Structure formats: structure tokens, C-alpha cells
Amino acid sequence: MDRVLDHFDLDYNCQEHVRTVVETMMTARRTHCNWMHAYFKKFPSKEAVLLKPHPNITEAQWKELYNLFTSETFMVRGLQKPVA
Template sequence: MQDHFDLDYTRHEDVRTVVETMMTARRTHRNRMHAYFKKFPSKEAALLKPHPDTTEEQWKELCDLFTSEAFMKRSEQNKKNRSKLTVNHAAGSRSFQRTRACMVS
């Protein structure tokens, strides 16, 4: 399927849409790489088998990121925060408030 988009990069809305799409793609890719990385018992083991979608240099940089102190600290804090949730959000990108409003209508 091919789509054609006429984007006007002088419009704030078009630029925002492109940037948000790129940011989402980057987060999704990094998440897939981290899931693959976690399958290995150590950084050294992961370095021996780079993900097929990366070069060896890119994979080394990702492994360095995933084992960095800052990444590990943020990851641990996020795990703690998620464990405190009393309700799992299962409405996708729709907020609780928006879901409630849709149910009333």
C-alpha cells in the first residue's frame, strides 16, 4: 500500500506530526532492541550476537546504553513505579477521562 502525503513544513501541525511519528518509531525500535538484549545473560554474550536489524557498531552502542548506570537507574525506578499502579491502563492511547466520556455518550 502506498500513501501520498502533502506536508507543509511551515505549518506547526505538520511538523509536530512528523516529529511525533519519528519519536514513536525510535522508542519502538529501542524497545525491541532492549527486549532482544535482555534475552542474554550478560553484555558480553549479547555483543557476540548483534540484533539482525543493526550493525555491530550500532549494537555495541545499544549494549553500552542498556548497561549504563543512568539507564539502569531509570529502568529500576520505572519498574518500582509500575508496580505501584492499582489499575492497569488497557485503553491504548485514550486516557481514562476520555474513555469515561465516551462511555457516558
């Protein structure tokens, strides 16, 4: 194949196509969340985090991520060992 296809004919009645799209979107979301969390961890305090939102997202989105990253559930989950 000489070129990368930029258009795909997907059959959303085909379970394999649906699974591929869902897995791709889940991977993109995890990657984005990881980038945002890495940016979040660069700040010395929680107050400093709110003063400088990530440049690629809105202030409202940054506040939602702030609430996620500072939630007790998120922090407890981060302390657990990953399943290998």
C-alpha cells in the first residue's frame, strides 16, 4: 500500500468494526487523560494547578479534570498496583 487511507468504510452492524472504533476511542481518551495528569503533577500545589490550565483545553474542562485528579477515588485507585 503506497498511501495511508484517510477514509474508512465501516459497517456499524459488524461487531468487529464497532469494537475497533470503541477501543480506538478508549485508547485516545486514556492517552489524553494521561497527558493531562502529567501536566497536573508538574505543579507544586493544588492552588497553582487552578491558576494555569492546560493550554489545549477550556477552563471549565480543566476544573473538571482538577476535580477528578483530586478526588479520593482517583487517588486511591492510583495507589493500587496495576494488574499485569
